[in-house]
Amino acid sequence: xxxxxxxxxxxxxxxxxxxxxxxxxxxRSDIGGERVISDRQELRTYECDGxxxxxxxxxxxxxxxxxxxxxxxxxxxAEAGVPFVARGSGTGLSGGALPHAEGVxxxxxxxxxxxxxxxxxxxxxxxxxxxxxxxxxxAEPYGYYYAPDPSSQQVCSIGGNVAENSGGAHCLKYGFTAxxxxxxxxxxxxxxxxxxxxxxxxxxxxxxxxxxxGSEGTLGVATEVTVRLTRAPEAVRTLLAAFxxxxxxxxxxxxxxxxxxxxxxxxxxxxxxxxxxxAAVACGYPAGAGAVLIVELDGPEPEVVAQFDQxxxxxxxxxxxxxxxxxxxxxxALFWKGRKSAFAAVGRVSPDYIVQDGVIPRTALPDVLxxxxxxxxxxGIRVANVFHAGDGNLHPLVLFDETVDxxxxxxxAVSGAILDLCIEYGGSITGEHGVGVDKARxxxxxxxxxxxxxxxxxxxxxxxxxxxxxxxVFPTPRLCGEVPGRRKGVHPLQESGVAExx
Amino acid sequence: MVDAxxxxxxDLLRPAGSDDVVAGVPARYVAAPASTEQxxxxxxxAAAQDLAVVVRGAATKLDWGLPPRRLDLIIDTRRLxxxxxxAAGDLVAVVRAGTTMEELAxxxxxxQLAVDVPLAGATVxxxxxxxxxxxxxxxxxxxxxxxxxxxxxxxxxxxxxxGGKVVKNVAGYDLGKLMTGSSGTLGLxxxxxxxxxxxxxxxxxxxxxxxxxxEAGILVTSVRRSQVVxxxxxxxxxxxxxxxxxxxxxxxxxxxxxxxxxxxALLDGEVLPEPPxxxxxxxxxxxDIGMKAGVSLSRVPEALTAARAAAERYDVSVTVRGSAGAGxxxxxxxxxxxxxxxxxxxxxxxxxxxHAVVLTAPPLVRDRVDVWGPVSGLGLMRRVKEQFDPDARFxxxxxxxxx
Numbered sequence: 001x002x003x004x005x006x007x008x009x010x011x012x013x014x015x016x017x018x019x020x021x022x023x024x025x026x027x028r029s030d031i032g033g034e035r036v037i038s039d040r041q042e043l044r045t046y047e048c049d050g051x052x053x054x055x056x057x058x059x060x061x062x063x064x065x066x067x068x069x070x071x072x073x074x075x076x077x078a079e080a081g082v083p084f085v086a087r088g089s090g091t092g093l094s095g096g097a098l099p100h101a102e103g104v105x106x107x108x109x110x111x112x113x114x115x116x117x118x119x120x121x122x123x124x125x126x127x128x129x130x131x132x133x134x135x136x137x138x139a140e141p142y143g144y145y146y147a148p149d150p151s152s153q154q155v156c157s158i159g160g161n162v163a164e165n166s167g168g169a170h171c172l173k174y175g176f177t178a179x180x181x182x183x184x185x186x187x188x189x190x191x192x193x194x195x196x197x198x199x200x201x202x203x204x205x206x207x208x209x210x211x212x213x214g215s216e217g218t219l220g221v222a223t224e225v226t227v228r229l230t231r232a233p234e235a236v237r238t239l240l241a242a243f244x245x246x247x248x249x250x251x252x253x254x255x256x257x258x259x260x261x262x263x264x265x266x267x268x269x270x271x272x273x274x275x276x277x278x279a280a281v282a283c284g285y286p287a288g289a290g291a292v293l294i295v296e297l298d299g300p301e302p303e304v305v306a307q308f309d310q311x312x313x314x315x316x317x318x319x320x321x322x323x324x325x326x327x328x329x330x331x332x333a334l335f336w337k338g339r340k341s342a343f344a345a346v347g348r349v350s351p352d353y354i355v356q357d358g359v360i361p362r363t364a365l366p367d368v369l370x371x372x373x374x375x376x377x378x379x380g381i382r383v384a385n386v387f388h389a390g391d392g393n394l395h396p397l398v399l400f401d402e403t404v405d406x407x408x409x410x411x412x413a414v415s416g417a418i419l420d421l422c423i424e425y426g427g428s429i430t431g432e433h434g435v436g437v438d439k440a441r442x443x444x445x446x447x448x449x450x451x452x453x454x455x456x457x458x459x460x461x462x463x464x465x466x467x468x469x470x471x472x473v474f475p476t477p478r479l480c481g482e483v484p485g486r487r488k489g490v491h492p493l494q495e496s497g498v499a500e501x502x
Numbered sequence: 503m504v505d506a507x508x509x510x511x512x513d514l515l516r517p518a519g520s521d522d523v524v525a526g527v528p529a530r531y532v533a534a535p536a537s538t539e540q541x542x543x544x545x546x547x548a549a550a551q552d553l554a555v556v557v558r559g560a561a562t563k564l565d566w567g568l569p570p571r572r573l574d575l576i577i578d579t580r581r582l583x584x585x586x587x588x589a590a591g592d593l594v595a596v597v598r599a600g601t602t603m604e605e606l607a608x609x610x611x612x613x614q615l616a617v618d619v620p621l622a623g624a625t626v627x628x629x630x631x632x633x634x635x636x637x638x639x640x641x642x643x644x645x646x647x648x649x650x651x652x653x654x655x656x657x658x659x660x661x662x663x664x665g666g667k668v669v670k671n672v673a674g675y676d677l678g679k680l681m682t683g684s685s686g687t688l689g690l691x692x693x694x695x696x697x698x699x700x701x702x703x704x705x706x707x708x709x710x711x712x713x714x715x716x717e718a719g720i721l722v723t724s725v726r727r728s729q730v731v732x733x734x735x736x737x738x739x740x741x742x743x744x745x746x747x748x749x750x751x752x753x754x755x756x757x758x759x760x761x762x763x764x765x766x767a768l769l770d771g772e773v774l775p776e777p778p779x780x781x782x783x784x785x786x787x788x789x790d791i792g793m794k795a796g797v798s799l800s801r802v803p804e805a806l807t808a809a810r811a812a813a814e815r816y817d818v819s820v821t822v823r824g825s826a827g828a829g830x831x832x833x834x835x836x837x838x839x840x841x842x843x844x845x846x847x848x849x850x851x852x853x854x855x856x857h858a859v860v861l862t863a864p865p866l867v868r869d870r871v872d873v874w875g876p877v878s879g880l881g882l883m884r885r886v887k888e889q890f891d892p893d894a895r896f897x898x899x900x901x902x903x904x905x
Contacts, residue, residue, distance in 0.1 A: 120800035122726070143727070165672045178676065179647050188882065195878045200796030200829045200856035202633060202644070202683070205877045205902040206886055210646055210679025214672050234729035254591055260612070260700030300731050303757035359668045363591035391670040392592070428671035435673055446673055447663070454654070454662035455675040461885040473674065 075191030088157030094436025128159025165214030183226030280345030283338030546659030559625030599627030633683030651695030710771030719803025735827030786834030
């Protein structure tokens with residue numbers, strides 16, 4: 001992750017080329033002048049997503065209203081050979097929706113129709129610009145909700161969730177976006193509108209819905225999304241346990257999982273993260289805690305009651321010196337307030353910080369935290385730790401002051417070293433923020449050339465010309481002409497003189 | 503006699519025997535590699551010699567799909583067996599593809615790969631390739647939801663991995679989802695990493711028999727709307743009339759007892775310690791016709807009604823069974839059912855369901871009915887196939903649209 005303003009990527013772009021001017025004219029005629037932006041000042045408001053130190057001004061912005069308009073934009077791009085990038089709410093943390101300087105940014109903020117809420121089918125069909133939490137709001141009157149709940153759920157879009165395969169605190173039990181999307185209408189990178197999956201499961205053929213979710217906008221643009229609605233749980237119980245050390249909190253997590261309990265969420269914060277949260281939102285966590293654990297159980301009342309007692313006992317057995325049980329929704333919200341504010345809260349204890357996102361096997365938690373601590377001591381860079389402990393997803397917050405000479409570089413080095421630790425322990429370089437532009441260079445540490453080449457076979461099937469969100473996910477693009485099979489005779493294009501074999 | 507193929511890998515290849523047949527098409531060679539590396543060696547030889555390949559596990563579903571357009575080599579995965587790693591604390595297991603589901607279950611206890619096995623003896627690889635599932639898919643999902651990492655030998659012999667050994671991971675494309683249900687047309691899966699679940703300490707089944715599919719539909723809806731959180735909601739509608747509904751509950755002993763009582767009251771049913779004997783099996787025997795339909799939940803009763811009406815109209819024996827709570831129904835017909843009747847039933851199912859496919863049928867039927875029906879996104883699927891297997895050597899013609 002790039003750490004400072006100095007190292008930020010900033011492409012201002014130049015005056016529109018003839019290709020872009022012609023494309024703008026065509027798009028204005030196809031979808032309406034008011035839905036195409038070409039003014040430099042206006043374009044600059046779209047120059048970054050949630051990862052603000054990468055900035056690129058797009059050549060054009062298009063704001064289609066529906067699938068047909070989106071298809072018109074993509075078709076025009078494909079015919080002009082102009083790259084395009086889809087963007088939802090722009091809350092992504094890996095630069096996945098960073099614009100392309102010579103490309104069109106397709107913003108889905110005008111595609112916010114809730115097409116159907118069908119509790120009888122346990123499905124909702126929504127446009128990509130619909131906000132995550134709005135799906136739950138629409139389903140609540142029927143006793144249902146939309147389970148994936150990224151921390152940004154009040155502002156992030158379903159289209160962005162599909163691109164990133166978003167998770168959330170409760171994905172330990174309920175899974176990720178990929179487990180909750182059953183159908184998609186996709187504008188393929190050549191402009192063709194394709195229906196994949198539907199309301200029913202197991203559509204015949206390849207699971208292209210599964211392949212598309214999490215592909216970070218590189219396989220086309222989703223314009224309608226069919227999601228599962230989940231029955232709202234009868235009971236939810238939440239406890240907050242305070243431990244003297246992170247090791248004890250880790251042991252409690254392991255004990256809970258080993259007992260066969262699958263909590264809805266297990267979240268952990270270390271002392272520095274607690275300090276920051278207290279400074280920011282005065283969440284009133286127990287004083288003197290080296291770590292706090294938030295454990296939430298949900299489901300049928302009798303199950304929650306039986307398992308909650310067990311969880312409470314396991315926390316005490318592993319050294320919890322204080323356990324608070326949320327008496328009502330307000331108290332539960334207070335427990336979560338500290339956790340959910342943690343990222344922003346570190347701003348109270350440090351002028352600058354990097355939010356890292358890595359995954360390790362849950363059982364490696366104590367070892368990896370000791371190694372992170374050592375990195376911190378050796379570099380003099382403080383690291384606050386916040387994690388989805390249940391599934392081993394770390395969010396170390398690397399703190400620095402960029403006005404101190406060399407500190408930004410050292411923070412950057414610590415942040416990268418944490419990802420190396422994740423790989424060393426058999427984990428992943430990203431659990432939920434995505435690869436985007438930010439981590440493409442780390443992909444080769446986790447995967448071989450052959451692995452990445454194989455993934456790009458899928459890319460080539462969808463997007464042979466590499467126009468859909470190019471430069472994201474993969475460190476080097478694959479030239480799709482190179483089909484790795486046997487060659488039989490002369491390729492027709494070669495024969496006709498259109499193409500040559502190099 | 504000199505045989506270039508056998509000479510290339512004498513230790514791993516043998517001439518095919520009389521049983522080495524796929525949907526009526528005999529193979530020339532059989533290979534039984536015992537590692538990913540050996541598999542890659544075999545596949546590279548197949549690529550160099552332009553051999554058409556079908557991957558075979560325990561052969562429990564080898565008669566599914568259409569016959570291969572051509573076939574030279576069967577790659578048998580059963581020597582690729584065993585649990586490589588069971589990280590119990592992380593609820594993850596790394597498993598070789600030829601391991602049987604039963605062997606895996608025995609190794610993983612008191613944890614489990616929460617995928618039911620409709621056909622005994624099936625391998626992990628076959629289960630993934632066919633995306634086979636059973637009643638508990640309602641709670642746990644299917645193989646696609648539980649597969650978190652995969653090792654594949656591509657048709658050109660290159661070994662590739664995606665995913666990893668952690669449940670939460672969004673680095674790169676999820677090729678496991680692409681492989682799941684691909685019927686061996688994109689490559690050979692040698693190793694799978696699965697997310698596991700704890701085995702529940704207690705289970706109970708509540709059953710209720712009703713006269714009409716309409717009543718069954720109402721009961722299914724009432725279970726879904728309740729707070730009992732079933733692991734499975736299954737129906738069985740045999741040819742002799744009546745419909746049986748069975749609901750599986752899993753959890754703590756105290757919790758299950760109360761939830762079973764609640765379900766019993768809801769259904770006016772009976773609590774049993776074990777599921778009924780039809781539970782989790784397909785409603786057909788070898789040689790019969792087996793179909794699978796996916797239907798939106800609100801239309802499950804309609805699909806059941808249509809199947810029963812068609813059975814009466816055509817005067818044939820039809821059994822419908824499946825996950826009414828998840829929208830997946832299996833339909834069984836006797837093997838001697840005339841193809842035009844099968845087509846008639848398929849048409850009626852397809853009018854109500856989002857899709858209905860023939861999984862297995864005798865050649866006389868299979869060759870005269872549209873086994874797949876309309877497939878949305880077929881153009882993209884063909885392009886995926888062309889990228890992974892440009893010479894169409896892996897299970898050619900077995901899958902949708904002639905893939």
